[in-house]
Amino acid sequence: MTLQGVSLRIARGLFYCASRMYNRVNMDKFMLALLILSGAFILAGGIVLAIAAPRFSEPVILHVDPVIGVDRVGSxxxxxxxxxxxxxxxxxxxVLAKEFLERMPRLAYVSAAAGALVALLTLVATSYVASLN
Known part of the structure; x- marks a missing residue:
């Protein structure tokens, strides 16, 4: 299975999880939007990596410091x-947002927002590595 197929399965699973949570719990549109946003960011990062990964040549540049230059390489x-x-x-x-939703809704919103932020940062990091190589 290709990396793009794996990322599509992950995004499909996130969207399925969001729809199941919406059906099981009377959740408002803000929580559903955060879950869909997280899935979209992960899907975009997976697509960027799937397109760029075949072009990578060893060693792959993972991080560049403006002062030192390339300071992290890998495979x-x-x-x-x-x-x-x-x-x-x-x-x-x-998963934490789902568990907190019934008992502590505010904490569920914080956890879902943190998930969306981490998904965005994952997309940025993936795009950065793809653009360096």
Whole structure:
């Protein structure tokens, strides 16, 4: 299975989770929008990585410091691993938001917003690595 197929399955799972949460709990549109936004950012990051990963040549530049220059290089697997860690962090935040929604709705909103922020940062990091290489 390709990386693009995996990212599509992850995004589909996030959208499915959002729809199940909407059906099970009387959730407002703001929470649903945060969940969909997180899924869209993860999907976009996966597509960027799927398009750029075949063009990567070893070693892959992962970070550039303006003063020093290139200070972190790695393999294609490390670039994909960075994206995977971001996906896991978003999934944990969304599961926490689901669990907090019934008992502590404000904390659920904070967790869902943090998930959307982490998804956005994952998209930025993935795009940065893709543009460097």
């Amino acid at each position: 294609v697997g490390e670039a994909i691993g960075m994206f995977g860690i971001g996906v896991v962090m978003v999934a944990i935040n969304l």
